[in-house]
Amino acid sequence: MIIPIPYERLVRTAPPMMPIDGIILRLQPFSAQIMAMCEKNQDFQKAIKSLNSARFISFGTVIISYPKNEPEDMVIGILVYDYKSKIYKQDFMVDIGSKHEQYILYTSFHGMKSKKYLKPIGDFFKKYPCYSRECHHPKFEDIPLDIQPRALHAIELAKIVESLENPHLIPFRMYVEFSWSLIKSGL
Numbered sequence: 001m002i003i004p005i006p007y008e009r010l011v012r013t014a015p016p017m018m019p020i021d022g023i024i025l026r027l028q029p030f031s032a033q034i035m036a037m038c039e040k041n042q043d044f045q046k047a048i049k050s051l052n053s054a055r056f057i058s059f060g061t062v063i064i065s066y067p068k069n070e071p072e073d074m075v076i077g078i079l080v081y082d083y084k085s086k087i088y089k090q091d092f093m094v095d096i097g098s099k100h101e102q103y104i105l106y107t108s109f110h111g112m113k114s115k116k117y118l119k120p121i122g123d124f125f126k127k128y129p130c131y132s133r134e135c136h137h138p139k140f141e142d143i144p145l146d147i148q149p150r151a152l153h154a155i156e157l158a159k160i161v162e163s164l165e166n167p168h169l170i171p172f173r174m175y176v177e178f179s180w181s182l183i184k185s186g187l
Contacts, residue, residue, distance in 0.1 A: 025038060025051055029060065029061060031100060033100045033103075034103060043115065044103075044117050047107050048078065048091070048105060049078065049082075050079075050080050055084050057080060057155075057157050057161065059080065059147060061147055061150060063079065063090075067128040068130045069130060072097050073095065074094065075094055076093040077090050077135075078091050081154035081158055087137055088139070088151060089137055090136055091107040091108075091136075092106045093105045094106070107120075108120065121136055
């Protein structure tokens with residue numbers, strides 16, 4: 001059970017700004033198992049581009065597919081807009097055997113060390129050759145039609161974020177209000 005702390009008491013002890021990344025994680029369309037893995041493995045969470053607000057804008061959606069050569073594996077495509085490079089990017093998280101027990105994130109996040117659950121994006125294309133390398137940096141016209149409005153919205157949101165002095169921090173009052181609304185809605 002969550003017991004809310006009176007806002008006035010929080011304000012006296014809280015920093016003026018709070019990181020937005022915890023809220024971004026709660027807004028992602030990830031399963032409870034992926035959320036738990038993010039909480040348990042900081043390297044895994046840091047490597048997911050959609051959670052890195054200092055460079056990427058999440059589409060807030062995922063694309064599920066099943067590769068022809070390993071049809072039991074669920075491939076979760078995670079699309080983002082890289083507002084530093086001004087391009088769309090897609091990483092792939094694979095639910096091995098679609099059992100919601102073991103996930104591998106394939107990404108090109110720099111400084112990442114390969115682990116059981118983190119692999120370079122090149123390994124994805126070797127294991128699943130039915131996916132083309134172009135889908136890692138898709139062009140707008142290659143993004144599914146029903147997701148294209150989110151792609152355009154990501155560009156608009158990136159313009160706002162770039163205008164902020166410190167885009168990955170939000171005022172504490174906004175953080176509390178937004179967090180409380182997420183709790184009330186079950187997120």
